[in-house]
Amino acid sequence: MESKNLKIMAYSRKIIDKLNAELLSYVKGEPVDLYEASAHLLKAGGKRLRPILLLAVAKGYGLEEDKALPAAVAIELLHNFTLVHDDIMDRDAFRRNVPTVHSIWGEALAILAGDLLFSKSFEAILDLEKKGIRHDLVVRATRKLAWASVTVAEGQALDMDFEKRDDVSEEDYMLMIEKKTAALFQAAAEIGAIIAGASEEQIKHIGEYARLAGKAFQIRDDILGLKADEKKLGKPVLSDIREGKRTILVIYALSKLDANKRRVLLSILGDRTAPIEKLRYAARLIEDSGAVQYAWIKARKLIDEALKHLEKSGVNDEVYEMLSELAEYIVSREK
Template sequence: MQKLLNYAKHVAKIVDNFILNKVLKGKPDYLYSASTHLLKAGGKRLRPTLLILSSRIVGGSEEKALPAAAAVELLHNFTLVHDDVMDKDEFRRGVPTVHKIWGISTAIIAGDLLFSKSFEALLYLKELGIDSKRIIEAARILAQAASTIAEGQAMDMAFEERTDVTEEEYFQMIYKKTAALFEASTKIGALVGGGRVEDVELLGNYGKNLGIAFQIQDDILGVIGEEEKLGKPVGSDIREGKKTIIVIHALRKASPKDREKLLEALGNRSLSKEKINDVISLLISTGSIEYAKEIALKYANTAKNIIENIKVKDYEAKEMLIELANYVVKRLK
């Protein structure tokens, strides 16, 4: 695990350096300060790490995958800035969100800038000798992921107003909102690494399963995580009325009285910490946390099994991709 974490730190350093020195430069200063705010606040750089490892496993190099790794990180940051506006979140990565510092209008423009710069970053692949057809296909995959993420965000918002969300709908939503960018990262990595068509598809499927496991673990940490490690308040999903797999399971398993109590709490933004703790106790007592953990582990194991079918050219990359699947369900932030 330590090798993976050290490598992710290395990726963060080279990706951030590329973004800050080559891509996110311009005027006015306040707009670029807003656009780089979350990037400078930290984060795991999971998607660029995934992309580079997916490139390496099929025989590609870290250097040639770097612009694409920057592209997926820029797109990810775009989604975070806009998500925080929509969810009215005040903290992200332990710092105030972009709209809390610069206002909603600037946050929207900053997100738009990050979105456009993600495609600009991809074009640096041409300078590194990547085949034009592969660059065009990478841009298509990234654009499709952006559209899919928007659909997932719309579903997530719509679910806040409903009490009858099914597990099937939940999995559709988290694939679109979260796993689609994991899938795009692994596919693009394999593409720019010169991978075969079958390797691109296999790694895409690995990324999809990994992304679903990641989001379920995110939902779990939103209930039982530590605020200091998460960098945002525990229980915010409850206040926002998010229909996570945990909530869906609890609504199905709870007694009529407890179900009513849970429905009253969901979406109540003024819910006290004491009431939040009551809801968390309910989610634990219904077995909903353990249920979510089992499903996350199932998807992580599926991801690991997929890696075994890839024609490996870099065994260290393979080892770290398997370790990534372990990490997403063990992480505490």
């Protein structure tokens, strides 16, 4: 995350080196090619939002960082696994300002690198045992991780299916991002709470906070995909349009544009050979429809809802402040 004068940023800076070292320690071995491909995206950086969320939540319920670390690593490994496979499926060539894994090592090894990260994610979370976390809590945390990975796969399937459809509703979209993006945020927060021994009520509220914030995160992602600075974002802007993704912006625009402009927008969506001028024109059609403003308000509402659950979550004051800031960061971030 960016350097700002916020508690959550200070916290992130304090733990990031340890987190990164721990992350990479899980992706060492032979054959060298496989492990290099697996570590590639991890080494390229990333915001580490999900593991920081997990660690903050655990801290908020009284568990030391060091004990929660294997779970934080697990969440980030799982996230990176999904990115590696998604990049193959979406044929994306860049992420985090570096070429994607399959662009360097080819599809076969990239599939395998994703699989390895996935396996390592489970190895990591089971290492909670070594930190003295109770076995029943380790099982419950691991179950949540498996649930998240099932759910994210379902979400990615919906996302791909939507690319082929012109009738995707906002409701469809909300279900898709619930699965594809929000589930992992929810799992991160719930796992942090579970291993810290939080109550059922606390687990529920902190999970809801994260789930709603996760949805807002995806909406912000859609907006950034249209408007961000490409260097800052680390991946090509307008690729959502090229791939025909049914983002909330696209869905809104399609519902508001007149028949003629709607037809033009549909003809550009998913056209992988479209020149940049055409993509920019599509982006302008979307912007002119008022979609960005609409999406922004939607994200804002989700964050307000998330904050209500945070209030009831019972985390300590320090973490309460950090997680409020995190929620605000999620809708205001520029990358």
